[in-house]
Amino acid sequence: MLSLDNPTFERFAFYSGIAIGKTLLMSALTVRSRLTNKIFSNPEDVAGFGGKEIIGDERVERIRRCHQNDIENVFPFVLVGSFYVATDPDPWWAAVLFRTFVISRCLHTVCYLMPVPQPSRFLACMTGWGVTAVMAAFVIRAGRV
Amino acid sequence: MLSLDNPTFERFAFYSGIAIGKTLLMSALTVRSRLTNKIFSNPEDVAGFGGKEIIGDERVERIRRCHQNDIENVFPFVLVGSFYVATDPDPWWAAVLFRTFVISRCLHTVCYLMPVPQPSRFLACMTGWGVTAVMAAFVIRAGRV
Amino acid sequence: MLSLDNPTFERFAFYSGIAIGKTLLMSALTVRSRLTNKIFSNPEDVAGFGGKEIIGDERVERIRRCHQNDIENVFPFVLVGSFYVATDPDPWWAAVLFRTFVISRCLHTVCYLMPVPQPSRFLACMTGWGVTAVMAAFVIRAGRV
Numbered sequence: 546m547l548s549l550d551n552p553t554f555e556r557f558a559f560y561s562g563i564a565i566g567k568t569l570l571m572s573a574l575t576v577r578s579r580l581t582n583k584i585f586s587n588p589e590d591v592a593g594f595g596g597k598e599i600i601g602d603e604r605v606e607r608i609r610r611c612h613q614n615d616i617e618n619v620f621p622f623v624l625v626g627s628f629y630v631a632t633d634p635d636p637w638w639a640a641v642l643f644r645t646f647v648i649s650r651c652l653h654t655v656c657y658l659m660p661v662p663q664p665s666r667f668l669a670c671m672t673g674w675g676v677t678a679v680m681a682a683f684v685i686r687a688g689r690v
Numbered sequence: 691m692l693s694l695d696n697p698t699f700e701r702f703a704f705y706s707g708i709a710i711g712k713t714l715l716m717s718a719l720t721v722r723s724r725l726t727n728k729i730f731s732n733p734e735d736v737a738g739f740g741g742k743e744i745i746g747d748e749r750v751e752r753i754r755r756c757h758q759n760d761i762e763n764v765f766p767f768v769l770v771g772s773f774y775v776a777t778d779p780d781p782w783w784a785a786v787l788f789r790t791f792v793i794s795r796c797l798h799t800v801c802y803l804m805p806v807p808q809p810s811r812f813l814a815c816m817t818g819w820g821v822t823a824v825m826a827a828f829v830i831r832a833g834r835v
Numbered sequence: 836m837l838s839l840d841n842p843t844f845e846r847f848a849f850y851s852g853i854a855i856g857k858t859l860l861m862s863a864l865t866v867r868s869r870l871t872n873k874i875f876s877n878p879e880d881v882a883g884f885g886g887k888e889i890i891g892d893e894r895v896e897r898i899r900r901c902h903q904n905d906i907e908n909v910f911p912f913v914l915v916g917s918f919y920v921a922t923d924p925d926p927w928w929a930a931v932l933f934r935t936f937v938i939s940r941c942l943h944t945v946c947y948l949m950p951v952p953q954p955s956r957f958l959a960c961m962t963g964w965g966v967t968a969v970m971a972a973f974v975i976r977a978g979r980v
Contacts, residue, residue, distance in 0.1 A: 547692050547837050549776050552834060558773040559833025565766050566826045572762055572819060576812075586755060593808025600746065601890070610876060616761060616906060617862055621855050623769045624913045628848040631839050663883025667866075674862060681856045688849025689842060692837050694921050697979060703918040704978025710911050711971045717907055717964060721957075731900060738953025745891065761906060768914045 547631060553639045557630050560643040561623045564650055568619050571612035578605050611657040614670065622646055622677045629680040632687040642676050649673040692776060698784045702775050705788040706768045709795055713764050716757035723750050756802040759815065760795070767791055767822045774825040777832040787821050794818040837921060843929045847920050850933040851913045854940055858909050861902035868895050901947040904960065912936055912967045919970040922977040932966050939963040
């Protein structure tokens with residue numbers, strides 16, 4: 546049941562809030578990097594804040610690639626997860642999946658921004674992806690063609 | 691309660707519909723700009739519609755950056771907002787947050803496409819981001835670890 | 836009603852699961868193309884897996900553009916669709932919309948990756964976009980200002 550009376554939904558809300566909050570932080574990091582390094586994409590930004598119009602500077606692009614990876618993984622997790630919660634899954638397994646996802650995404654961000662040598666980022670990304678794929682399989686099986 | 695019997699959900703549906711509808715319009719603007727200026731990313735597009743294969747033309751890229759900003763802000767708003775509605779928030783404050791978000795996103799698009807001098811686009815973007823961040827904080831507090 | 840007791844929600848869960856699962860596959864195709872062609876975006880990836888640091892190689896970029904198009908279309912479909920299901924739509928029409936969307940998105944991916952000559956990809960994309968736009972119109976009409 547999609548209501549906070551359902552402990553699995555309550556958990557899902559908490560971990561989704563953390564995962565999306567972490568994704569929102571990437572916007573803040575991009576803004577900080579743009580303002581600190583004075584690297585912008587639009588002429589009106591340079592006119593307003595100074596600096597240069599540069600596409601593809603690594604100090605900004607690394608953060609943006611990390612942000613894009615969040616978009617590709619965190620949004621599907623929350624979308625698929627809400628259907629998964631509606632299938633009334635085993636609460637213990639559901640908690641394991643939600644926690645595994647959020648921990649792996651936080652590790653992914655640390656690995657990307659430090660950066661930590663590979664294959665750590667690769668494994669963190671695959672773990673989160675695997676959680677969403679497992680939930681999607683449960684949802685498709687519970688759905689109606 | 692996530693049902694149209696709940697006035698807060700009814701409001702959230704309306705403002706989410708507007709925000710996602712606005713995001714969908716960016717795809718239409720990109721297509722129009724590509725077809726008008728004959729700027730494409732793939733050889734089969736040039737074969738079918740004429741013009742040139744160009745990556746990074748500003749007439750298309752400005753619309754795409756605005757679209758990407760919608761993806762980074764509108765989708766999290768709708769995702770976090772549905773949990774926020776489930777926390778049974780004060781209806782008046784919820785309406786203020788939803789309206790502030792949608793107005794700030796419409797202003798963001800106008801600022802980006804005109805373009806309007808900075809820091810107007812920056813402030814519009816931060817306002818919408820702040821609304822989603824506030825809702826995420828409420829959701830995390832209401833959730834279960 | 837957003838519950839698997841509602842056959843329209845059951846159908847929406849199935850088709851959303853398929854559409855998001857298909858989007859997740861694009862990440863796997865990107866990883867496969869990067870590892871096979873040894874094309875990476877970060878120095879630590881080259882240090883860990885060999886190959887070269889290249890931005891913009893077509894073998895990877897075509898898959899990424901297709902993935903981005905999924906993000907721009909599949910996520911709005913699932914977000915708007917959950918409100919649309921809450922409006923208690925005619926079950927037959929709802930099933931037509933969900934199936935049309937998923938079939939058009941699968942055709943879009945085939946057209947993009949083969950690639951099939953235009954305007955096939957254009958028409959597939961517009962069909963899916965139209966389904967989401969129709970659902971958004973119903974949601975906005977059912978919502979509260």
